[in-house]
Amino acid sequence: METHSVPATARALVPYFILGVASATIGLLPWILTGMRLPLQNLWASATLPDDMPLVLLPFSQYLLTLIVGVLVTGSAIAGIICRLSKPRHPRFALTAVAMGTVGVQLTATLQTANTVGDGLLRNSAAELYLTALLCGTIASILIGLLVLVLMAKAPAPGAVAASSIAAVCCGLWLEGLLFPIGSLTTPSAVALTLVRWSPAVILGVAVGIAGLKSVGRVLAAVFGILMLWVAPALFTAISVGGGTRVLAYQPAAMAQLGAEVFLNTLHPTLSTLVPLAIAAAIAVLVQAVSKTVRRGRLSRVTLR
Structure with missing residues (x-):
């Protein structure tokens, strides 16, 4: 009985993991629709035309800081809302699976983008500070999004309202990126x-x-x-x-x-x-x-x- 229960539980959690992945991807939609071409960087090591910049999964740029916050927190908020609306039907560890899917996509996007940008930047302290600042801001946004996800999914009404207020202002940033694409x-x-x-x-x-x-x-x-x-x-x-x-x-x-x-x-x-x-x-x-x-x-x- 016990040997069969673990795979059965894992299979039951797969849709929730996929839900997290899908929610995070929807969050990234304003950036995905632009073609995901890295904006020109002030500290780029070589002269490069806009169309020759590499593809990245997040808009790393000092001019797009609020868009990074918007796409990450909104993706997490979408996952949290769906979890709350379907709350009575959740199996055990469902929220964990959703969070893993959501944060997994966001961390993957962060690592891919940071590696790509780091490879192309100048090798000096200013470039290191620039990339570190972008990374810290991105990680902070992911953590805020995770908090929003958990509160919206499981918290009593006060916690859900507080999380909704954070999600609301970030949704405005997400909509701005979606309706007014970069370029x-x-x-x-x-x-x-x-x-x-x-x-x-x-x-x-x-x-x-x-x-x-x-x-x-x-x-x-x-x-x-x-x-x-x-x-x-x-x-x-x-x-x-x-x-x-x-x-x-x-x-x-x-x-x-x-x-x-x-x-x-x-x-x-x-x-x-x-x-x-x-x-x-x-x-x-x-x-x-x-x-x-x-x-x-x-x-x-x-x-x-």
């Missing part, structure tokens, strides 16, 4: 701009509305989500400006200082930063009202029977 010369449509701008607020509002505010934990999770919706855009702007300033490529301290200044300046409350918060709150109220109405309708039908 595209087409003018963004109004619909695409609207999706990118308001999708994080909508996702957060739906998550808070479904969870409700029936406990202190849920209220705190909702507050955390609102803070994420306010702080994250400023943080991403600071990362993009600081990391993408070519003249400071050899001055990491000055780069960090510029990023901090941009973050503080962008963090000031303005109409553009407050409107998403209001939209998230309005959607949360609407979703909660609809949920209550649906529950009352079900209860009345049961009572009539």
Whole structure:
């Protein structure tokens, strides 16, 4: 009996591993659709045309730091959502199999990209620092994504809402990469701009509305989500400006200082930063009202029977 149970359990976990692989691949879709050609590098060892740059599985570039975060965390969030929606039917170790599939793809992409970029960069301290910074940021994104996956899959409502808020802001980055591909010369449509701008607020509002505010934990999770919706855009702007300033490529301290200044300046409350918060709150109220109405309708039908 025991000798047959291990293979049977392993076979039952294969679909969950595949789910993780598929989710991580969907996360990488905005980069895959560009052709996965490594962007030109300021510290590349030899003069190379854009079309002759190697193929890589992640967009390693100081100009695409937020896209790296978006594709990795969003892939993990997709896996977590699917796990939560199918929660009653999970066999033992299902979440572990999903996480292994997801993180396995992401680590493979990281190693392939780091090796390829490392082989082509100059052999100096600036290039080493550049590659190390990209690697550290990528690993941090994978770990954040893993946390989001686990919380969305198994945590009580407050934890799931907190994870959803992180996923929401990263989904905005993912959508931006998908709808406005790198190197595209087409003018963004109004619909695409609207999706990118308001999708994080909508996702957060739906998550808070479904969870409700029936406990202190849920209220705190909702507050955390609102803070994420306010702080994250400023943080991403600071990362993009600081990391993408070519003249400071050899001055990491000055780069960090510029990023901090941009973050503080962008963090000031303005109409553009407050409107998403209001939209998230309005959607949360609407979703909660609809949920209550649906529950009352079900209860009345049961009572009539």
